[in-house]
Every structure is written in C-alpha cells, then in structure tokens.
Amino acid sequence: LPGPGETPAHVGGTTLFGDNVEDEWFIVYLVREITRDFPGLAARIDDNDGEFLLIEAADFLPKWLNPENSENRVFFYKGELHIIPPSETDEEECDPWAAGLTISQALTLLSSRSEEFLAAEPIRTAVYKRISGYPDKIQASFHRAHCYLPAGIVAVLRQRPSLVAPAVQAFYLRDPVDLRACRSFQTFPPDERVMTIVTFTKCLYAQLVQQKFLPDRRSGYTLPLPSHPQYKAYELGMKLAHGFEILCSKCSKASPDSKRNALSGPLWERFLSSLKEKHYFKGEMEGSAKYLELLRMAEDYFQQSVIKPEGSVEVNPGDEILALLRATTVDLKELEREAACLPPEDDDSWLEITPDDLDQMLKEARNETPPSSSEEEQKYELEAVAESMKAFVSKVSTHEGAEMPWSSDESHVTFDVDSFTKALDKILEADSEELDSDDLDEEQEFDFSDEDDEDFNAENQREDEKLSPNELIGSLKSYMKEMDRELAHTNVGKSFTTQRKGASSINAAASQDAGPDSGAEDPELTPVDVDMNLVANLLESYSAQSGLAGPTSNILQSMGVYLPDNADRIGSDKGATK
Numbered sequence: 001l002p003g004p005g006e007t008p009a010h011v012g013g014t015t016l017f018g019d020n021v022e023d024e025w026f027i028v029y030l031v032r033e034i035t036r037d038f039p040g041l042a043a044r045i046d047d048n049d050g051e052f053l054l055i056e057a058a059d060f061l062p063k064w065l066n067p068e069n070s071e072n073r074v075f076f077y078k079g080e081l082h083i084i085p086p087s088e089t090d091e092e093e094c095d096p097w098a099a100g101l102t103i104s105q106a107l108t109l110l111s112s113r114s115e116e117f118l119a120a121e122p123i124r125t126a127v128y129k130r131i132s133g134y135p136d137k138i139q140a141s142f143h144r145a146h147c148y149l150p151a152g153i154v155a156v157l158r159q160r161p162s163l164v165a166p167a168v169q170a171f172y173l174r175d176p177v178d179l180r181a182c183r184s185f186q187t188f189p190p191d192e193r194v195m196t197i198v199t200f201t202k203c204l205y206a207q208l209v210q211q212k213f214l215p216d217r218r219s220g221y222t223l224p225l226p227s228h229p230q231y232k233a234y235e236l237g238m239k240l241a242h243g244f245e246i247l248c249s250k251c252s253k254a255s256p257d258s259k260r261n262a263l264s265g266p267l268w269e270r271f272l273s274s275l276k277e278k279h280y281f282k283g284e285m286e287g288s289a290k291y292l293e294l295l296r297m298a299e300d301y302f303q304q305s306v307i308k309p310e311g312s313v314e315v316n317p318g319d320e321i322l323a324l325l326r327a328t329t330v331d332l333k334e335l336e337r338e339a340a341c342l343p344p345e346d347d348d349s350w351l352e353i354t355p356d357d358l359d360q361m362l363k364e365a366r367n368e369t370p371p372s373s374s375e376e377e378q379k380y381e382l383e384a385v386a387e388s389m390k391a392f393v394s395k396v397s398t399h400e401g402a403e404m405p406w407s408s409d410e411s412h413v414t415f416d417v418d419s420f421t422k423a424l425d426k427i428l429e430a431d432s433e434e435l436d437s438d439d440l441d442e443e444q445e446f447d448f449s450d451e452d453d454e455d456f457n458a459e460n461q462r463e464d465e466k467l468s469p470n471e472l473i474g475s476l477k478s479y480m481k482e483m484d485r486e487l488a489h490t491n492v493g494k495s496f497t498t499q500r501k502g503a504s505s506i507n508a509a510a511s512q513d514a515g516p517d518s519g520a521e522d523p524e525l526t527p528v529d530v531d532m533n534l535v536a537n538l539l540e541s542y543s544a545q546s547g548l549a550g551p552t553s554n555i556l557q558s559m560g561v562y563l564p565d566n567a568d569r570i571g572s573d574k575g576a577t578k
Contacts, residue, residue, distance in 0.1 A: 007103050018169065020203035022141060028053070029131040036079030042110050043076045053081070057126035072101040077110050081124050082117040084109055143205040145345045147198045148230070148237035150188040153244050154196045155330045156321055161199060164240070166317040168204045170250075171243035172211065181249030182242050183218045187322075190220040190241070192332055195233060195339040198240070206351060208239050215242070244321060251318030271302055363557075425469045497532045 017023040024047060031043045046052065051070050054061060064086060065073075073084045084106055101109075110117065118124075133140075156163060170178070200208070209232075215221040221238045224231055275281070275298055284291040353361075541552040 008107065018203075019207070020201060022203070023201075024052075025130045026134065026138070028127075029134040032076050032079055032131065035076045039078045041077075042107055044072070044074060045076075053127050056130060057123040060120065060122035060126060062120075072103055072106045075106065075110060077114050081119040081127055082110060082114060083119045083123070084117050141201055143200050143202050143346050143348065144197055144343075145200065145205060145236060145348070146195060146230070146233040146342060147240055148193050148195050148234045149198075150190065150241055151192045151194055151330045151332050151335055152188050152325055153241060154194060154335055155328045156244075156324045157196075157198065159324050159328060160320065163244075163317060163321060164198060164200060165204060167240055167243035167247060168200070168208050169243070170246040170317075171213075171239050172207045174242070174246060178246045178249070179216070179242075182245050183216050185219055185221075185241075185245055187248040187325075188241050188245050190222075193237065194332070194335045195230075195342065196335070197342050197345060198236075202350070205348070208236060209348070209351065211239060213239060213242075247318040248321055249318070251316055251322055268302060272298070425472075497529050497536060498527065 015023070015027060017027075028045060031045055035041050035043050049055060050067055051074055053074055054065065054070060062085070065083070069086060075082045075084075084101060119127075215223075215238055221241065223234050223238065228234070280298065281291055281294050284294065538552055538556070541550070542556075544550075545553060
C-alpha cells in the first residue's frame, strides 16, 4: 500500500497531439470507455492548459471551482464525469482557495460515495458533446489521396501506415539543416516511383497540402505543370518523400565509440559501484575471465535496461523505416499493376470554408441556435433588441467581468416601485459622512467657514428633514424639469429622438402618467424615446461593422439576438459594383 501522500499504483502516459485537437478528445473518449468497461478504475486527464475538461464546460462550473483548487478533483469513474467538491474533505472546510486533494483521498471518496460527486448535467453535456459521434467519427477524420511516391515508401507504408504521421511532421517542421539530406536522396531516390493511395488524417493532409514548397534541383524530384491532371498527386508524393528522407537522415547511427561513451559516464560508475557493494562479482579477481564475463553481462543489462528502460516503447521513426526496408522485398512491377486500378481519392472541398460556414461553426461552438429561416421568425422585433440590452445592463458584474444572459427570453425586465422608493429614500436621507471621497475632496476645495453659509445649510437641512419622501421625490422631479428646460435651448436635445403623439413606445404609457401638463407646458420638452434611441444607436453601430465582428453583434448574439443583414446597404453596394 502507498504511504501517506504517495500516488498509488497506476498506468499513465503522455501523448503529443500536435495541431490536431480532435486527437486529444479522442483520447478522452478512450479514457471514458476504459472506465466504463472496468468499473473499478478511476482516470483523470489534463494537458498543457490544465484541466481542459473544465475549460470546455466553463460556462456551467460552480462558483467555488477555480484553477487553484481543481487539482485531483476531476475524474472519470464508471464511465461518468465526477467532480469532488471541497466540502467533502475535513482539512479544507469549504475553503474555495484550498489546495487540491491527494490522489489517495480522491480515490477513497470515489470508491465509497461516487454517486454524490457526479458532475452536474450541463457540465457533463458540454464535455460529452465534444466526444459524441465516436467511434464512427474516426472514419470521418480520415482522408485518402493519390500520391506519386518512391516504391520503397509504398512498401514501408504497407507495413506501417502510421509512419505517414511522423513523415508529414518532419516535412511540416523542416529547417535548412534537414533539407541538406534532401539534396541527394540517398534512401528514397526519385528513379522508381509509382502511383498509390495514402490514408491521412484530415489534419495531416491539410498540413501537407497547404505548404508551399519547391524541391531542390539536385534532388531529381520534378513536378509537371499545374494544369496536369495528376499535379496534386505528384506534389503530395514529393513532399511526403522529403519527410521520409528527413526521418532517415536523423536515424541513430551507432558509432564504434558509442558503447564506450555510454559506459564512461557517472551513471555507469554508480551502477558499477552498486554491483560491487552487493558482491555481484562473487570475489572474482578483476581482469579474470569470470570477472570479464560478469562485467560484459552487466554492461549489456545497463545499456538495455538503464539507458533505454524496458517499459519504453519510443522508437526512432527513421530506424523503424530503415529496418522495414531491409526486411521487405520491393516488387516494382506488382506495385505498377496495382497503380493501374486505384480507388478514387476523397474530395478535399472540406478545406474551403465559406464565411457562412465559419459563422455556423462559431454558433455551434457557443451552443447557440441560429434563427429559423421561416418568414414568421424573420420578423425581428426591435423591442426585443431593446429589452435584451436592458437585461444585459441589469446583470450583476464583478471584477471578473459581466455575466452575459444567454437569451433575451431568459428573464423579463421588471421594475419594483416600492424598492426603488426605499432606495431613493436612503440616498436622500444619507448622512454627510457617507459621501464618497470625490465629494469630500470637492468640498475641501471651497471655503465653508462663513457663518452665514453654515446657517443657511443648517436651515435647509432642517427643512429637508420635515419633508416627506413623496415631497422629496417631487422636489427632485422639479429639479429635473428645470434641467430639461436649460438643455432645451442647446443642441444636446437635438441628438435624441423624441416620442411622437400616439407613438406605440414602451415608455409611452409612462409619459402619459406624468400628467397632462408635462407636454402642454412646453412643446419642446417632449419626452425622449429611450428605446428608439437605443435601437437606433445599436443598428448604426451594427451597420458600421460591415458584416465583421464587433461589439454590437457580439453582445447581442451572446444574448440570443441575431440581427439580419442590412439589405439596403447590400443592395447599394451591388448597384455601385454594377
């Protein structure tokens, strides 16, 4: 049994998935299926970003969970995702910033009360969505293409199809030193080439196709004209051949001194001293035949098991390619006969993504449902846009940012008159000590030592104390009216849209309740249509984006509001083009 704080016996591994993120999620699928088939196993998985399963479900995580305390809390157990909360450990006592659990603690909790730690359904849904479709999805990630390759590479790929991955990576990450080996092509000369079909993953195929590369003239690899019907096959074969040649140029060539260098380091000296302390040589005299035989056995064991551990399965791809070439007989005529009846290659139109396809992918990544194309649902309500913006403003924001409402229908905007009145009363009845620092600084800039001013302020304060809350609100409204009259003689008011008579605005009813004198007193003091100004400014900002991403579209789409394209602008652009 492991001691306190030690990691129990386990099986682990590390995978370099490169640019293909889908390979990472395929590993997640495999780990989940392993825990489903072996119920006694618990598995955790992370990458260079940390707990990437939690990153995928970041919108649904509980408030207490953060990168600082998430270590050893997220596990796959019995095929389901589990998250162990901090309240389940005696040492942490619900501290959200406490350190993570130990592996032993987590396994003890999972084995005894796993049903209590099942992750919330939205979290599991977000993670499982990324691994949905497997194992059928595996075949959809492959791409088969024709390649004009040297016969030796074709024979190697027949034996080890997976070697196409390191070959593509070698070409994709090549440097000038690697290309020196591709000037003469000692291993795969271009003399004996045949047409064949190679299976790539879509990521590997894209990496190979998108690379612009011209071979060295000394290499012997030439390309036909781009108009040639098999130009792509020639180009793919040339690039892949360069990758295989680079791998073979990096293979480990054992020098005569390689064994002597391995047995002259401090690691060997410590190993030899340990053998002597344990009486490995059985008292044999140094230099005797028996001693030398035991020494040779120790050297072989050291090279095979210490320098290259027995559990290590990492093999240099170049060494494997050369070993396959030595063990395989290449029948050029047979390969040419097979080239005459190759199956058709796959369509690579998936490499081209239109702007609409990109928008659709982004919406799916955000778990959004785009609006339907039916005529009824294409009637965009401008009031819904205004209400969505009000819902966003009413959301609580913290130092970590604002919480975006997922949909405009998530919660209706409500106004509690009683709560507003009470809050206003507290503001108006607040003591002078509760003023903020800015107000205090402004007051210190003036001289309030005059006795008449103090008497005047004290008298006004006594009068304010006698007023009721309703009278205070009425006084505040009168101040607002005076401000409106002053602003009416400036150009500020002209920048806003005012309400029209009989206009069906959201605030129309509120303006009528203000009293018959509100509009009759001064025709210039027509109430501002807040919703109309809000929508007009949003539409103007959206139009200025010219179809690109911007603040207006980002905010509205995060709330489930999708504005249509500006048909008038598109029509005018087309007319100008004509």
